[in-house]
Amino acid sequence: xxxxxxxxxxxxxxxxxxxxxxxxxxxxxxxxxxxxxxxxxxxxxxxxxxxxxxxxxxxxxxxxxxxxxxxxxxxxxxxxxxxxxxxxxxxxxxxxxxxxxxxxxxxxxxxxxxxxxxxxxxxxxxxxxxxxxxxxxxxxxxxxxxxxxxxxxxxxxxxxxxxxxxxxxxxxxxxxxxxxxxxxxxxxxxxxxxxxxxxxxxxxxxxxxxxxxxxxxxxxxxxxxxxxxxxxxxxxxxxxxxxxx
Amino acid sequence: xxxxxxxxxxxxxxxxxxxxxxxxxxxxxxxxxxxxxxxxxxxxxxxxxxxxxxxxxxxxxxxxxxxxxxxxxxxxxxxxxxxxxxxxxxxxxxxxxxxxxxxxxxxxxxxxxxxxxxxxxxxxxxxxxxxxxxxxxxxxxxxxxxxxxxxxxxxxxxxxxxxxxxxxxxxxxxxxxxxxxxxxxxxxxxxxxxxxxxxxxxxxxxxxxxxxxxxxxxxxxxxxxxxxxxxxxxxxxxxxxxxxxxxxxxxxxxxxxxxxxxxxxxxxxxxxxxx
Numbered sequence: 001x002x003x004x005x006x007x008x009x010x011x012x013x014x015x016x017x018x019x020x021x022x023x024x025x026x027x028x029x030x031x032x033x034x035x036x037x038x039x040x041x042x043x044x045x046x047x048x049x050x051x052x053x054x055x056x057x058x059x060x061x062x063x064x065x066x067x068x069x070x071x072x073x074x075x076x077x078x079x080x081x082x083x084x085x086x087x088x089x090x091x092x093x094x095x096x097x098x099x100x101x102x103x104x105x106x107x108x109x110x111x112x113x114x115x116x117x118x119x120x121x122x123x124x125x126x127x128x129x130x131x132x133x134x135x136x137x138x139x140x141x142x143x144x145x146x147x148x149x150x151x152x153x154x155x156x157x158x159x160x161x162x163x164x165x166x167x168x169x170x171x172x173x174x175x176x177x178x179x180x181x182x183x184x185x186x187x188x189x190x191x192x193x194x195x196x197x198x199x200x201x202x203x204x205x206x207x208x209x210x211x212x213x214x215x216x217x218x219x220x221x222x223x224x225x226x227x228x229x230x231x232x233x234x235x236x237x238x239x240x241x242x243x244x245x
Numbered sequence: 246x247x248x249x250x251x252x253x254x255x256x257x258x259x260x261x262x263x264x265x266x267x268x269x270x271x272x273x274x275x276x277x278x279x280x281x282x283x284x285x286x287x288x289x290x291x292x293x294x295x296x297x298x299x300x301x302x303x304x305x306x307x308x309x310x311x312x313x314x315x316x317x318x319x320x321x322x323x324x325x326x327x328x329x330x331x332x333x334x335x336x337x338x339x340x341x342x343x344x345x346x347x348x349x350x351x352x353x354x355x356x357x358x359x360x361x362x363x364x365x366x367x368x369x370x371x372x373x374x375x376x377x378x379x380x381x382x383x384x385x386x387x388x389x390x391x392x393x394x395x396x397x398x399x400x401x402x403x404x405x406x407x408x409x410x411x412x413x414x415x416x417x418x419x420x421x422x423x424x425x426x427x428x429x430x431x432x433x434x435x436x437x438x439x440x441x442x443x444x445x446x447x448x449x450x451x452x453x454x455x456x457x458x459x460x461x462x463x464x465x466x467x468x469x470x471x472x473x474x475x476x477x478x479x480x481x482x483x484x485x486x487x488x489x490x491x492x493x494x495x496x497x498x499x500x501x502x503x504x505x506x507x508x509x510x511x512x513x514x515x516x517x518x519x520x
Contacts, residue, residue, distance in 0.1 A: 101351050103384045109344040116343050 022126040026078035028052055030063045031202040032164030033074040033133045034192045036176055037142050037157045038185035041213035042135030044074050045189040047197075048222055049204035056204055064210045066217035068093040070138040071107040072210055073114075076161040077130035077149065085128060088117060107136025107143040111153070119151025131161040137214050160192070163200040168192035182211070194225050256368040266372060267365050270394035273374035277320035279410050279443040280307055282378040283403035283417065283436055284389040285427045288460030289380030291318040292436040294407075294443055295453055308457050312337040313464035314347045315381035316457050320407035321394075322374035329373060333357060350381025354390045354398050362396030376406045382461060405439060412442040429460060430476075433468070437476050449477055 028050045035044040050058030063082065064074040067089050075082040092113060096105045105113075111134040121127050127149045135144045145155040158172040171192050180188065186209060197203045205227065210219040238244055251257050252265035259265060278296035282289065295304035308318045309330040315337060319326030336356055340348035357377065364370040377392040391406065392398045403421045405413035416439050424432065436456060441449045451474035459465040 099352060101349065101383075103349040103351070105344075106346070109346045112345040113343055 023078070023081070023129055026081075026129040028058065028079045029129075029202070030061060030076045030079055030082070031200055032160060032162040032168065032196055033063065033076050033131075034160045034164045034168045034172075034189055034196075035074060035133045035135050035144055035158065036172060036180070036185055036188065037135075037144050037178075038180040038182065040182065041137040041142055041211065042072065042144050043182075043185045043189055044072060044133060044135055044210045044212075045193050045207055046074055046076075046210075047193070047204050047207045049202065049206070050079050051202045054201070056202065059204055059206060060222075062208065062219070064208065064219060066212075066219075067110055067134075067136075068096070068105050069216065070104065070212075071110045071134060071136035072212040072217050073110075074133040074135075074161075074210070075130045078128070081128040081130050085114070085117070085130065085132070089114075106138035107134055107145070108138075110134055110136070111143070111145040111147065111155075115147050115151060115153040118147050118149060118153075122150045133159055133161060136212055140214065163196055163203075164192065167195050167199055171195065190225060194227070197225060197227065254368060255365055255371060264365060267395045270372035270374045271376075274321040274376035274394065274406055275408060275410075277323070277375070277407045278305070278307070279405060279407035279413060279440070280318040280320045280376075280378055281403075281405045281410075281413050281417075281436055281439045281443075282318060282380050282389045282391075282401070283421070283424055283432060283439070284380060284387045284401075285429075285432050286386050286425050288429045288432055288458060288463070289316070289382075289387045289389055290429075290432045290436040290456065290458050291316050291378060291380050292440050292454055292456045293318050293320075294440055295455055308455055308467070309334075310457075310465045311353070311379075311381070312341070312347060314459060315350050315353065315379065316459055316465045317380070318378040318457075320376050320378075320410075325373045326375040326377065329357065329360075329375065329377060332360065333379075347382070349383030350379060350388050350390070351383055353381070354379050354392060357392050358396050358398040361392065361394060364394075365396055378404060378406060380459060382459070387460060403435075403439075405443070407443075409443040409445060412445060413439040416442045429458065429463075433458065434476055434479070437473065438480070449481060450474075451477060 030050055031047065033044060033046045035042060044064055046063045048059060048061050049056055050061040061079060064072060065086060067073050093105065114132055114134060118128060129149050131149060132147045143155065144157065144159060145153065146159045147153045158176050160168040175188055189209060193207055197205055205224045206222050207225065208220050208222050210217065251259035252269065255264060255266035278294045280293040282291045291308050293307045297304040305323050307323065308316060310316055311330065311333045317330055317333060333353060336353055337348045361373055364372045372394040374394060376394065379390045379392060381388060389401045389404065390398050391401055391404050402424055403417040405417060420435060433456060437454065440454045451470045454473065456468045456473055457465060458468060
């Protein structure tokens with residue numbers, strides 16, 4: 001996918017320079033993020049893979065980070081843009097805490113700030129190539145929202161990015177309910193991540209689950225899901241249709 | 246205040262370490278008609294005296310809504326006050342747009358103070374000749390601040406600025422300790438009573454004062470004349486007697502002691518309407 005704008009006055013040299021300063025396509029990308037609200041806050045899951053096109057090049061990338069005291073940010077898409085966003089948010093949180101006045105940025109404020117950033121970049125035809133998931137708890141209120149690279153932003157009880165939209169959300173629509181316990185929440189997320197592992201080519205079997213509650217953020221150690229490959233249909237896949245694969 | 250050779254420029258210090266232009270600006274605040282602010286833990290009330298240029302004209306608008314959760318009352322050069330109110334509204338709405346969340350009043354006040362300070366350190370500017378009582382909410386509850394032309398700001402439980410504000414301040418000093426836990430209605434009554442102190446003899450009518458309220462769960466709004474008159478009626482129904490026999494419980498102590506201030510004497514000479 002390329003974004004190009006014809007520049008009127010520029011000669012070819014200037015055009016090239018201007019183009020090289022805009023995001024045209026992503027290079028190192030993270031795949032889906034899945035997140036749900038539960039009884040005490042928000043649970044978010046992501047794998048640790050960074051794909052370089054079709055190569056699974058990096059296998060230790062943390063795609064979920066704590067923001068301030070009350071928020072957790074997960075990102076899919078271009079990893080370098082995610083790192084850039086973390087730098088913006090670092091500055092935001094720093095300035096907020098320098099006020100030292102008892103007021104602090106909650107998840108709603110961070111989500112809206114990110115929406116503004118993403119939308120403004122999109123308007124300049126120089127997007128940050130990410131879909132972001134922002135979850136958090138402040139003063140007992142749980143918040144979960146999403147922003148896409150074109151600035152589409154909304155809140156919901158469960159969100160997913162990338163392939164997760166197609167594979168995980170149907171499961172969540174059926175099985176999510178309010179006030180899930182921590183164990184049930186994790187089981188539900190693992191169910192979604194397992195489906196993604198089976199069906200998403202850019203997923204790897206090394207995932208983390210992050211939890212954010214009133215107390216703060218905890219990101220689990222990486223672990224693997226148990227998978228099952230002995231389905232009868234896998235044994236002789238071309239049984240019903242000779243010549244196919 | 247005296248004129249001297251160090252007072253022409255705001256960027257000239259006097260040998261005694263004073264900036265006279267800034268102090269003269271603070272004098273301008275004292276010339277404006279009174280504005281009063283008080284707060285409880287959850288509400289802020291701003292009240293002011295309505296001064297009109299002449300009988301023919303309408304009165305000056307001195308209280309402005311900055312946002313649903315912030316209001317400001319001004320005293321001094323009202324033109325300067327309007328400009329600063331516009332700045333405050335702009336800051337509040339920009340914050341609201343970016344973060345979908347109300348700007349904490351404490352942060353707004355610091356921006357305002359820094360803006361005023363700039364005018365005390367540029368030779369081509371002059372200090373703003375207006376004092377601002379900023380009332381608003383943030384995460385820790387209701388706050389009242391006073392912003393000075395000097396660029397200083399202070400937080401207050403209750404305060405009064407403008408002409409004859411000392412009378413109101415004396416009244417507030419006596420009662421401020423109870424404001425923290427006051428109900429909204431009691432806070433409004435105290436504000437109107439404080440306004441009455443600045444009138445020094447004039448009969449208090451609802452047309453003479455403007456009152457505004459904001460609080461937790463209650464956006465900024467003005468009280469209409471009827472509501473104000475009703476509050477006035479609760480303590481002006483009976484003229485101030487030295488014994489303080491009739492009248493509401495709280496209002497008794499204040500008018501009885503204020504009898505010598507001119508308010509009580511004035512009303513006793515004029516036959517009260519209810520009698």
